[in-house]
Amino acid sequence: DAGVIQSPRHEVTEMGQEVTLRCKPISGHNSLFWYRQTMMRGLELLIYFNNNVPIDDSGMPEDRFSAKMPNASFSTLKIQPSEPRDSAVYFCASSQQVMNTEAFFGQGTRLTVV
Amino acid sequence: SQKIEQNSEALNIQEGKTATLTCNYTNYSPAYLQWYRQDPGRGPVFLLLIRENEKEKRKERLKVTFDTTLKQSLFHITASQPADSATYLCAINQAGTALIFGKGTTLSVSS
Numbered sequence: 504d505a506g507v508i509q510s511p512r513h514e515v516t517e518m519g520q521e522v523t524l525r526c527k528p529i530s531g532h533n534s535l536f537w538y539r540q541t542m543m544r545g546l547e548l549l550i551y552f553n554n555n556v557p558i559d560d561s562g563m564p565e566d567r568f569s570a571k572m573p574n575a576s577f578s579t580l581k582i583q584p585s586e587p588r589d590s591a592v593y594f595c596a597s598s599q600q601v602m603n604t605e606a607f608f609g610q611g612t613r614l615t616v617v
Numbered sequence: 618s619q620k621i622e623q624n625s626e627a628l629n630i631q632e633g634k635t636a637t638l639t640c641n642y643t644n645y646s647p648a649y650l651q652w653y654r655q656d657p658g659r660g661p662v663f664l665l666l667i668r669e670n671e672k673e674k675r676k677e678r679l680k681v682t683f684d685t686t687l688k689q690s691l692f693h694i695t696a697s698q699p700a701d702s703a704t705y706l707c708a709i710n711q712a713g714t715a716l717i718f719g720k721g722t723t724l725s726v727s728s
Contacts, residue, residue, distance in 0.1 A: 536715050536716070544720075545719065545720035545721065546661070546706065546718040548715055548716070548717060548718075559715065594661075602710045603666070605663035605666060606651075607663070608660030608662070609660055611659075611660050
C-alpha cells in the first residue's frame with residue numbers, strides 16, 4: 504500500500520478563497536483523522552470519522568471549516584473563506600480503529616493564505 | 618483544563634548516551650499512550666503503544682514507561698545515534714476520543 508495520500512502538498516491562496524484539501528486513507532482502515540499543525544499550537548485534532556461517519560468535529564475551529572467522507576477511500580477538508588490565520592500544515596491520518604492501534608499519517612499539506 | 622506537556626526545550630545529547638523524554642498529562646484518563654517520531658517536512662511516524670495496565674514496553678533501543686499514578690510516561694532511547702535526531706510526540710487515547718498529541722520534544726544527537 505502507498506500509505507495515506509494527501510494532495511496538494513503545498514497550497515498558496517489568497518484570503519477569501521476556498522481551499523480544498525484531499526486525503527486517500529489506507530485501504531481497509533476504518534478511521535480517518537484530520538489534524539492541523541502549527542508551531543504555536545502543535546498538532547491539533549480537527550475532526551475524525553469512523554466508517555465514513557463524522558464522530559467528533561469539536562476541534563473544527565469555525566463554521567468556515569467543513570469535512571466530508573463520501574466513501575471509504577476519500578475525504579476532503581474545505582475552508583471557505585480562507586484567512587491568513589488558517590496557514591498551517593494539515594495532516595490526514597488513518598487507522599484500523601479509533602483506539603488501540605497506530606495511526607498512519609500522510610505527508611501533509613502546507614497551506615499558506617496570503 | 619486538559620493538558621499534555623512535553624519538555625518544551627530541545628534536548629541535546631552526545632552519541633551513545635541515553636535520551637530520556639518526558640510526557641505529563643492532566644485531566645485525562647488514557648487507556649493507551651503512544652509515541653511518534655516526526656522529521657522536518659514529514660508526518661509523524663508511530664513508534665510504540667503502551668496500555669494503562671502495562672508498566673513498560675520495549676522495542677529494540679526504545680523503552681517506554683507509563684505511570685498512571687504520576688500521570689507520566691517516559692520515553693528512552695539507549696545508545697543514541699545522530700539518526701535519532703527528530704521531534705518526538707506523545708499522544709493519548711482515552712475512551713471515546715481520537716489521539717490527542719503533545720507539542721513534542723526536539724532531540725538532537727551530536728557525534
